[in-house]
Amino acid sequence: LTPERYPVQRLPFSTVSEEDLAAFERIIPGRVITDPEQLEACNVDWLRALRGCSKVLLRPQTSEEVSQILRHCHKRNLAVNPQGGNTGMVGGSVPVFDEVILSTALMNQVISFHDVSGILVCQAGCVLEELSHYVQERDFIMPLDLGAKGSCHIGGNVATNAGGLRFLRYGSLRGTVLGLEVVLADGTILNCLTSLRKDNTGYDLKQLFIGSEGTLGIITAVSILCPPRPKAVNVAFLGCPGFTEVLQTFSTCKGMLGEIxxxxxxxxxxxxxxxxxxxxxxxPVQESPFYVLVETSGSCAGHDAEKLTNVLEKVLNSGLVSDGTMATDQRKVQMLWALRERITEALSRDGYVFKYDISLPVERLYDLVIDLRTRLGPRAKHVVGYGHLGDGNLHLNVTAEAFSQELLTALEPYVYAWTAEQRGSVSAEHGLGFKKKNVLGYSKPPVAVKLMQQLKALLDPKGILNPYKTLPAQA
Ligand code: FAD
Ligand code: MLT
Ligand code: ZN
Structure with missing residues (x-):
């Protein structure tokens, strides 16, 4: 569970003292946690692969409190680990050593919602699923959805620029997030919490913080554009005889379903x-080498169902699909989605998981999975491929009874070099966090990496915000 397998040395930050604890207690009375039992869950990541040894967890409720905490940490040179729902997949959300954990769990208030524009403004610690329920009651939906919805926070989603299951239709948070409030490393509050669809006044600073994984500032509030709730949702779950057929089914769906x-x-x-x-x-269907889940969201139930039925007829008759089932009622829709959404959970119960999240040209999306099965042989328990095919995003996961250095050596840097050869991305949506910070160079040129380091130095000159994460250590 310890990061021993990752060579990293503690940087010369201060250690939390009794005086620091007293100062925190003055800022957030009763919300400074030092009980080791309560700290345990925040020190260990979702995949249970990393464990930090932080001695203090801070639970602010307001941006002003976050600002005062950071002002103190900055002055005292204390490292800080921002944490949302702790569902991140790359070890960004847990301390590496004894960083102070700053949790957004109590920053969970909706600030405003406009039922004409669909613009939601809320604190960063709102749980995604709760926001979904909130906007659905008002006939809107969140522009993103992911398997971790029950735990992840909107601030964590923005900090990782999470993709997820609705990306194909509603796009990236880089488009749907309209404004952010961020507390900078020295405690300054940057209020860019606008709710404008269009605003070309100067540089778009919020983009710096989207996907910055807590290394440039702490996101305290989010303004986000919610699409209207579709009146009709249909799901089809299909079995395909080969990956070529999966791709052809995708083309057919795009052509025949269009905007729905x-x-x-x-x-x-x-x-x-x-x-x-x-x-x-x-x-729910005959056993097949591949399965696809197709969802339509539209405004006319009969019309959408007819369109999807036409697709099913076509793909079944042409042999692209060997079996399929369709759902319109919510219970069955959720049952079909669970098969896809809960793969992460199933993998975590299978043993130690080596996780890769890559963007590739869609035609080559499954090649690496096949290649690795041969390369790893019986050393791996399972080599699986799944993901957001519509976005060219493969989740390649390898399970083993336990962590094995031999398997790791067989996987890395092989997987990254293979991806770079296809001009793919070594992190499509999970970010780099602690585990992947050293592979940034496979997807970005040295000039870009250097500029990122310069931006980090500008915004956080003492490097107190989420150290050891996202950027490779400077030589
Ligand atoms: P955390 O895990 O707590 O933190 C993640 C990173 O953001 C850390 O670096 C942390 O320091 C930083 N951070 C958190 N809050 C803030 C803040 N307020 N300000 C600044 N920095 C902050 N990801 C996808 O992209 N697509 C998916 O489909 C997807 N599915 C998932 C399914 C499951 C079952 C699980 C467990 C994870 C999944 N993820 C997915 C991973 C994804 O990154 C997270 O679920 C989510 O976006 C992280 O939110 P969180 O609140 O848990 O953040
Ligand atoms: C998913 O799409 O299921 C998530 O990104 C989590 C994972 O990669 O396992
Ligand atoms: Zn995913």
Missing amino acids: LSAFEFMDSECMQLVGQHLHLTN
Whole structure:
């Protein structure tokens, strides 16, 4: 559980003293946690692969409190680890050593919602699923959705620039986030919490913080554009005989469903086996080498169902799909989505997980999975591929009974070099965090990496915000 396998040395930050604790207690009375039992969960990441040893967890409720905390930490040279729902996949959310954990869990208030524009303004610690319910009651939806919705915070989503299951239709948070409030490393509050659709006044500073994984500032509030709630949602779950057929099914769906296509996800047969084995989910169609989940979201139930039925007829008749099922009622829609959304959970129950999240040209999306099965042989328990095919995003996961240096050496840098050769991205949506900070160079040129380091130095000259994360250590 310790980061021993990652060579990293503690930087010369101060250590939290009794005086620091007293200062924190003055800023957020009763919300300074030092009980080791309560600290345990915040020191360990979701994948249970990393463990920090922070001695203090701070739970502010307001931006002003975050500002005072950072002002103190900056003055005292104390390192700070911002934490949302702690569902991140790359170890960015947990301390590496004894960084102060600053949690947004109590910053969970909706500030405003406009039911004409669909613009929601809320604190960073609002749980995504709770926001979903809030806006759905007002006939809107959140522009993003992910399997971690029950725990992740909107601030964490923005900090990681999470992609997820609605990206195909509603795009990136870089488009839907309209404004942010951020507390900078020295405690300055940067208020860019506008709710304008168009604003070309100077540089778009909020973009710096979207996807910056807590290394440039702490996001305290978010203004986000919510699309209207679709009146009709249909889901089809299909079995395909090969990956070529998966791709052709995707082309068919794009061509025939047009603007109502809202998700195109895929998983292979090993994923299906794992959700069956570990979560007891039942495969609703005939066993196949690949499965795809197609979702439509539109405004006319009859019209949308007819369009999807036409697609199904076509792909079944042409042999692109060997079996399929369709759902319109919410219970079955959720049941079909669970097969795809819960793969992460099933994998985590299978053993140690080596996780890769890559962007590739869609035609080559599955090649690496096949290649790795041969390369790793029986050393791996499972090599699986699933993900957001519609966005060219493969989740390649390898499980083993336990962590193995030999497997790691077989996987890295091989996977990264392979991806770079295809001009892909070594992190499509999870970020770099602690585990992947040293592979940034596979996807970005040295000039870009240097500029990122300069920006970090400008915004956080003492390097107190989420040290050891996102950027490779400077030579
Ligand atoms: P955390 O895990 O707490 O933090 C993540 C990073 O953001 C850390 O570096 C942290 O320091 C920083 N951070 C957190 N809050 C703030 C803040 N307020 N200000 C500044 N920095 C902050 N990701 C996808 O992109 N797509 C998916 O489909 C997807 N599905 C997932 C499914 C499951 C089951 C799980 C467990 C994870 C999934 N993820 C997915 C990973 C994803 O990154 C997170 O779920 C989510 O975006 C992180 O939010 P969080 O609140 O848990 O942040
Ligand atoms: C997903 O799409 O399921 C998430 O990104 C999590 C994962 O990669 O396992
Ligand atoms: Zn994903």
